Amino acid sequence: MPSSWMITGKEEGNSGADFGMGKKGIFGGLNGAMAKFYATIFGVPKEKEVFHGPVLVRRGQNDVALRGNIFSINNGGLPKRDYSVVSSGIREFDSLISSGGFEKSSSILVSGGAGTGKTTFTMQSIYYSIVEYGEKGIYISFEEDTQKIKLHMKNNYGWDFDALEKKGLFAILKIDPVEVSRAVEEFLLNKNGELRIGLEKIELPFVPDKIVVDSLSALAIAFSDDQNYRKYIRELFESLEALNCVSYLISETEQDPKIYSRSGVEEFLADAVVVLYNVNSSGKRENAIEILKLRSSSHRKGLVPYYFTPKGIAIQSKKT
Ligand SMILES: Nc1ncnc2c1ncn2[C@@H]1O[C@H](COP(=O)(O)OP(=O)(O)OP(=O)(O)O)[C@@H](O)[C@H]1O
Numbered sequence: 001m002p003s004s005w006m007i008t009g010k011e012e013g014n015s016g017a018d019f020g021m022g023k024k025g026i027f028g029g030l031n032g033a034m035a036k037f038y039a040t041i042f043g044v045p046k047e048k049e050v051f052h053g054p055v056l057v058r059r060g061q062n063d064v065a066l067r068g069n070i071f072s073i074n075n076g077g078l079p080k081r082d083y084s085v086v087s088s089g090i091r092e093f094d095s096l097i098s099s100g101g102f103e104k105s106s107s108i109l110v111s112g113g114a115g116t117g118k119t120t121f122t123m124q125s126i127y128y129s130i131v132e133y134g135e136k137g138i139y140i141s142f143e144e145d146t147q148k149i150k151l152h153m154k155n156n157y158g159w160d161f162d163a164l165e166k167k168g169l170f171a172i173l174k175i176d177p178v179e180v181s182r183a184v185e186e187f188l189l190n191k192n193g194e195l196r197i198g199l200e201k202i203e204l205p206f207v208p209d210k211i212v213v214d215s216l217s218a219l220a221i222a223f224s225d226d227q228n229y230r231k232y233i234r235e236l237f238e239s240l241e242a243l244n245c246v247s248y249l250i251s252e253t254e255q256d257p258k259i260y261s262r263s264g265v266e267e268f269l270a271d272a273v274v275v276l277y278n279v280n281s282s283g284k285r286e287n288a289i290e291i292l293k294l295r296s297s298s299h300r301k302g303l304v305p306y307y308f309t310p311k312g313i314a315i316q317s318k319k320t
Pocket residue numbers: 112113114115116117118119120121156157252308309310311
């Protein structure tokens with residue numbers, strides 16, 4: 001069967017999250033070289049065969065994608081999607097973007113080296129989005145202890161996430177990446193067997209306006225097979241998009257990165273890539289932020305310096 005059916009975006013099945021991805025999926029609308037490039041990374045199904053079961057989609061003997069939502073919402077369904085522009089919550093950062101912020105339903109890869117401020121930047125975005133714009137936020141940690149994160153945010157910047165949590169405006173979840181990878185890999189192993197186990201969903205207490213996944217790197221190293229990790233993160237991006245919120249996916253890199261993610265696929269899946277640098281300038285370490293990619297708007301190009309202050313990150317957005 002021709003492989004082009006999935007690349008040209010013909011709708012197959014009813015889920016944008018299945019292997020064919022449909023019109024709005026990552027293969028949709030691609031042509032020629034780019035389509036081939038994606039197909040090389042993700043693999044092209046050999047035959048069209050779709051099972052509309054609860055979690056399994058099969059198109060060829062070896063091609064099984066996870067399907068359906070990775071998240072479930074406590075006492076509720078998924079919101080309707082819209083693509084309105086919302087503030088990042090950090091005014092100086094918004095001023096780098098012509099449209100003034102991020103689209104809802106968009107995914108932002110936040111890449112940077114150790115200690116460059118990935119947690120600070122994303123928590124600052126959530127904090128000010130809550131206190132100044134009446135939003136709600138969720139932070140998913142695959143690494144750090146949640147109490148520790150909140151304590152550091154309070155001690156370092158004065159942001160009281162405990163108080164926001166008590167008001168039901170913020171939630172922080174700790175998830176063991178090994179449990180995720182084990183469940184996914186077991187699920188994929190059992191794809192041809194009798195036992196078709198369902199993947200346990202990550203239950204969110206409410207529909208957030210902003211969500212952080214910290215980090216994809218921690219998730220990646222928990223997987224024994226890169227292909228399985230790729231399948232999972234593709235679903236993760238789709239599932240986050242379905243929440244109709246701004247989602248930040250943190251990626252740990254070198255201090256002055258040339259590669260922005262573990263598998264190299266993440267920056268293609270994301271709607272935006274924001275890089276935090278820690279560069280060596282004449283023996284001094286300096287921080288700079290760069291919007292490397294933003295699908296929804298034109299934006300400032302190049303590195304913009306930022307500093308850590310007792311109120312969070314201050315971005316020197318005005319050109320001097
Ligand atoms: N109040 C403050 N004033 C100045 N700098 C601060 C302050 N609080 C934190 N920092 C700086 O913030 C850095 C840590 O920021 P953050 O935890 O957001 O980084 P990260 O990129 O998430 O780190 P990791 O890679 O460990 O996850 C520290 O290395 C420190 O230099």
